[in-house]
Amino acid sequence: MPATLTGLDLRIAFLYGAEMNIYGDRGNIIALTRRAEWRGLAVTIEQVGIGERLTPGYHDLYFFGGGQDKEQIAVAADLARRDNGDKGATIREAIEADAVALTICGGYQLFGHHYRPHNGPELPGIGIIDVTSEAGPDRFIGNSIIATPDGDLVGFENHSALTFVGPGAAPFGTVTVGAGNNGRDGTGGARYRHAYGCYLHGSLLPKNPWFTDLLLTQALARRHGPVELPPLADDLERAAHNSAARRAWATR
């Protein structure tokens, strides 16, 4: 284990940051960056957009947020293209080689096999997390809590899709407030290796600092081996987490 983290670098890919950045999802990038920099790490963020190539094996952590329908359709089409490098295959190989991914909402759906809208053609995903999504009859809007084995995640869900977890992935946790993946089976989010997906905006990471640190630890381990992140003064983050959780129970 390195004696000090200072000078270690972390490479983040912000997938389709221009198109898929709705509901404050870039707050997750901010939280990852700040909490890494506060530990003396050097962070680089590369925004990878439509028509751009992704360097194989380069990034430690991929972030993929949600977007409007129009943008999500354009992004799904770009992910299916093979003429400018196969981004789906690049990310899939990276996840198999211990890279980390956080995907939210539309990004979560596109990390799965497909999203089937009410009308219009099916959007193919890149099939990294074994989930499928389809348009549902209702929109799930509200504060939400997912209880995972490692701790609670609190955020805000806003989706009409129903997502179902297949045998090749594990539910990320149990939804204790809100609808979670589909409002039916009680599951919230999904994970495969170090790729995580869920519907929580909020932004998710700033007020769930334990999860941010888990992602950072796993991302650093890919190239730098096991690291232990020194603790930070998280009073404000904990207060926000607790008040958001109380708000979730009060408004459910």
Add this chain to the structure above:
Amino acid sequence: MDPRLTLALLGARATTLAARLTRRGGGTAAPGLVAERLDPAALRKLGAALAGGALVVGGTNGKTTTAHMVATILDKAGRRVVHNRSGSNLVRGVLAALAAQSSLGGVPRGDVGVIEADEAALPAIVTAIRPRFILLNNLFRDQLDRYGELDHIATRWRAAVATLDADTTLIVNADDPMLVGVTAALPRERIIYFGMAAAEPAAVDRRLTLDVLPHAADAATCSRCGGRLAYRALYLSHLGDWFCPACGNARPAPDIVARDIRLDGVKALSLSVEATGDASAVNSSLVIRHSSFPLHVPLPGLYNAYNALAATAAALAFGLSPGEVTSGLAGFTAAFGRIERVALEGREIVLALVKNPTGFNEVLRMLVGGGDADAGLATPTMLIINDLDADGRDVSWLWDVDFEILAWGEAPLHTAGIRGPDMAVRLKYAGVAPGRIAAHPPGELRAALLDFVRAAPAGATVYILPTYTAMLEARGILVDLGAARDFWQQ
């Protein structure tokens, strides 16, 4: 005489009276609900009775201020104006306002209507009222859990304006590519475009132009070909002198242009307006002659330059003279809560509503730019964030605001409200030194406000930036402490 309409107006009046007697506050929408039940066509009938026609004002930001400006200019010019002044802008709120300003026989106490419309309600309102003018000011990302996605609103607006008669003229912000897309199918002579003209590049003021699209702005895409737009000048969010490198689509030349914008801190702004003289609609009564005149607006911030320009375009379209516009705006006071000054315990409080990322960005830009922009914010500031329906239940939008602008400067930053703790975290992650952040717990706003005000030296100015329901709550506390008046008495 229309007995059904009279019954509806009686019902509205009785509801208003009952609300006043039981002291349930302004009672802004319930009378509309009653009137609508008694006569579903009441809104259409009252709108049609406005002899001078109506103006419906839509847009994510600035619609209350802009509608207020137009009403003030018309009023000072001697026109009798019917206006939903309280900002109650859903279908029933508009109906309630028109009902309250009409005789029981259905005759409005005015000849022109100025109607502010909520984005989601705008299609229904314009379909019922059939206004002479529709002013489209901007489309920004709002609290999306309330309205659905921006494209969806643009699509509904496009459908609504397509159904209107040829004698409805659109007054459109040419700097907003989404709005130009909304009205692109209409004949050019039915549209009056307004927009800003860039200063000489050498004289560009950082408060007037942006180097990059703010994070709150949606990816600006061409409504014609879907390509990424580029800007010759970018003024505010995605508003600017835009063009599409892929297909050649570009900002239409504005008929009403703002130049030489000067911002005077948190107090006022000035600009010069040029009407190019090209705007004439199929309706022959609408001719805007060439003119050029200075405007002084006693409101701060670049966003209010857009509001003033929009109001000017509307007033000119109603046939008013440049002189009437200038004098109408000179004595303008802000709409409720948008920008207010009150005194409390020897401190001056400037209250500025923040309701979505773009609005928040613009208020921060105004406050930080009020002093020496390089020194950052020097004035103590309290941010009050609620998450009730009218605020947007999802506070994710705080992460789309560029609070990084507050990382410079020494000013203490207080956070309060139901989601004050989220705001405190946002400030910390924006790079604000934790020692500058005073996080007040939710549910203790009165104590938090007093603590905040008393922490500032006597004679100081402080800023309070609340979301909508936080503004109502804060104002209620300030009223209680003797610092402000009830809004419906203004």
